[in-house]
Amino acid sequence: MAQIKRLSQSLTTNTTVFSALAIFGIGAYCTRSYFLQSAHAESNECPVMFSGLGFTTLRVQSVKAVNHNTKRLVFEFPDQNARSGLSLTSALLTFSRPKGRWLPVIRPYTPISDLNHQGTLELMVKQYPNGKSSTHIHSLVPGDTLTFLTSLKGFSWKPNLHPQVYMIAGGAGITPIYQLIRGILDNPADKTKINLVFGVNTEQDLLLRDELEEYKKRFPGRFDYVYTVSRLEEEKGGLKKGYVTEELLKGVLNGEKDTKVFVCGPPAMEASLTGSKGILARLGYNKGQVYKF
Template sequence: MAFRWPFNVVTLRLQSVESVNQDTKRFRFALPDPNAYPGLSLTSALLTVHRPAWSLFPVFRPYTPISNLAEPGYIEFLVKRYPNGRASGHLHRLQPGDKLTVMGPIRGYRWKTNEVHQINLIAGGVGITPMFQLIQGILNNAEEKTKIKLLFGANTDSELVLRDELNTFQKRFPDRFQVVYTVVHPAEGSPYRKGYITKELLEKELVMPKDEKWRVFVCGPPGMETSLFGTRGWFGLFGRRKGILEELGIPKNRTYKF
């Protein structure tokens, strides 16, 4: 295994780069041992490390692999470049053959096979990456029976990254996986719903079985997460604002924010 708990450092070589949209790229890195598996569990992220030439200190950023963790020899990241993003800018400048230092694993939600009957995933933009890791990890496991509903929002059609892979999963597992797309500024003739992820959309689409064996996972930009979870206010009291999930009566112990 390339990454062993609790933590280690690995140097990866970039095999290929694919432009996904105007500011997002998909990077495939070779593991040092082509026969080794990543050794990551659902759900896990890795820290990328680099030191800019003008800085005395390294830059660390967490990224969630989107590759199939059950396949050996490589690992993939989907990275959006931000205007002042030091880590994302460095990654976007890499060329095949270049190397990248990564550290990990960083454990997120510790998924257990069939621990619930239904999960709802709410993703915004590149917040889809931990969701995608969870989706393919569950659907590619022959022992899993968990059903998945994904609500995926983005500003434009092109920002619905990984939708080809998501649509393929929906065709392969029509009884277990469903995805709903919503776009703030859809293209002319777009097949996708127009608008943000709203309370009305969640009331309509969230699946919450009466047996209570369900969860809601969230990952997206700060504005989306604030609308869903609300604000704590001062000392958890003054200025506190409820989020949509609380307004819908969803208990905190059934939610998880990546």
């Protein structure tokens, strides 16, 4: 994600690059649209919305507030038989021009909906203070549109790649983690066991809590989680008080050799976990065992 941040900063300060990208994107969009329409007309396969670089504009179908700074937005595909075409752990690069800005803002967001679902796609977006893209997206209402530039592939997951995986999420970093969780558990051929550690500031920040708890009910022997809340008056109902610390992780991670640890959260949390002297290294996990979204 650091590379994406550098990309967006570069684009906002270099109009020449932006112009070239826009021209290329429009050309790619026209070419892609032509071939998609032709291919769909000649086969019975569902059309794919995101198959390469090119502007794709989708209409907002619904908006739901999750808490004081997070919303879930459902976008509808022009063809209700279409599917996203995204692979597991993929993100989408959004392209928007917030009010009062001449140059656009480009930011990645991870869908939380089933990537094979036909007709719609759902994003969950947290609004950050002075966040140009997130503030713009939070202003959208049903009927408005949002443009997507391209898809970004993440970790290449294959069913049963590891018998056990650990996932550590902080705040809105749950979105790529959740996409991988549902991709594994909704696949009957995948028997991977998952343990999640989810750290947030307040109980209201436990995004996708209902969905995670439903998965635990459906897969009691394969999926489990630990919630830790830093601003909690007292521990209750399975909620731990505090941060994602080395002591906490010692009670969850077992140090297996054939396993993978996925991490996504605020920069400070990721810095404390990853790296040659981070918590995961001290717990015995080598660089190849840790993947940071």
